[in-house]
Amino acid sequence: MAKEVLCVTASGLLQLGTETPFGIQTSIENLASFDDAKNWAKRNGISLRYYTAGHTIRAEDFQFLAAIRLSSSIDDAVTASGRSPSGIVSTLLRLSTLGYLHLSRSKRRKDWTIALTDLAQSTLTSLAGVEANA
Incomplete structure (x- = not known):
């Protein structure tokens, strides 16, 4: 099952994505703050993880x-x-x-x-x- 991730874009916005074997496939969802991202993930039943330097890590x-x-x-x-x-x-x-x-x-x-x-x-x-x- 693909992992949903949240990426920091060069402009500082947060973008939702899915981890694939080839990298991150991002969506068109851009969020202005981390609170917005956490609320969006909670509403959609997504366990939030961070992706950086080729690794994912759970928010907790x-x-x-x-x-x-x-x-x-x-x-x-x-x-x-x-x-x-x-x-x-x-x-x-x-x-x-x-x-x-x-x-x-x-x-x-x-x-x-x-x-x-x-x-x-x-x-x-x-x-x-x-x-x-x-």
Whole structure:
């Protein structure tokens, strides 16, 4: 099934599109703000994802990355995100698998260390303007 995505155009507008094996096929829907895009996606039952640098990331994961960008441990991430330690483990593992985080794991989860990768940093930088308008 094709993934619906939201792209930032050169003019700063947001454009809806569908991810294909060859790139993004955009629609004629242009939205002026991120709130408009979120509302449109919600009305149409679309799970919003970001597409940047050839990767897609769920809106929830992007917001989590933004919240923990200065975190270096599980405790820091829990404090920054406001989620429980057990609640963030699956998100951390998923983001690590996708290449957004580097996790140094040990027996005790409490001792895990977190480092954002260059992909995460560039994603946060490129989408910062979009999220600021939310």
